[in-house]
Amino acid sequence: MNKLDANFNFHQTALNLRAQRQELLAGNLANADTPNYKARDFDFSAKLKDAVGKLASPSGLLGAAATVAGGAASLAALPATLAAGGPVAAAKSLLTTAAAHMGLGKDQADTTLTDSEVKYRATPQGSVDGNTVDADVERNQFADNALRYEASLTILRNDIKDMMSALQG
C-alpha cells in the first residue's frame, strides 16, 4: 500500500537486525573473562530473509489494522475490533475506520529473535574455565557488523536523497 514505506522497509529491517547483532556481540566481548559463558550469535542473512519474506506474504502482516467500511457502522463496530485485536495488537497498529485511512505497522517486519535462532558459537579451542569467547573472532565480527550497519545507513540516505529529488524536482 504505502510505496514510500515499502521502499525503505528492507533497510529498516536490516538495520534493526544489525543493531540486535551488535548488542549480542558486545555481550560476548563483555563476557570474555566470565567462566562458563558461551558465545552466542545468529545467522544474519537467514533471519533477514525470514523477516522480509514473512512481510511479503499476506498472512505475515503483523498487527494488520482492521479496516471497517462505512461511517455509522464503523463506529458501532469499533469496540468489537478493539476487543478482537487485544491490547497488544491495538498498540501496534493504528485503527483505520475508513477506506482512506492509512494503517501503521503493516509494513514493519517482525525482527524479534527466538531462542532457536540465537545459536552458540562453535569454537575450535575453548578455555579451561568453560568460556567459549574467542575475542579475536568477536572483535572481527563486531567491526564487520558495524561497517555493514553504516553501509545500510548510507544506502538508506541515498534512497531518501533520490526520493527528495523526485519530490522537489
Added chain:
Amino acid sequence: MPSLFNVFDISGSAMSAQSLRMNTVASNLANADSATSANGQPYKSKQVVFNATSLGSPFSSGVAVQKVVEDNSAPRMVHNPESPLANENGFVTMPNVNLTQEMVNMISTSRAYQTNVETMNAAKAMLQKTLTLGQN
C-alpha cells in the same frame, strides 16, 4: 527492547567489573609482602568471580562480579629468624600472592577494559551516524 543503547549498559557493566578486578590486582600486588593484617594473619590473595547477567534484550548479557574469593593456597614461607613473626624454626608466613599471576591478570584486565571502551565507542559512532539519517 532491542536497541543500540543496550550496548552502553553491557559494555559499562563489563568495565565496572574489570575495574573491580583491577582493584583486587592492585590490592594483591600492594600486599605481596604484608606478613600480618588486622586479624593477625598474613594477607591472603583475593580473586574476583565474574558472572554473566541478563541485560538488554533476552539473548545478550552483561557482567557482574558475583563474589570476591580469598585464595586458600599455601602461604609462602620465608626464612627470617630476626623477625618477631618468625616461628620456632625461623620461618615467617608470608602472603600467598603469586606475583607472575597477578601481572598477567593486570594485563588481561587492562586489555579487556580497552576492548569494552572500543565497543562503546563503536556503538556511539553508529548511533551518531543514525541520527544524521535524512539530513541532506
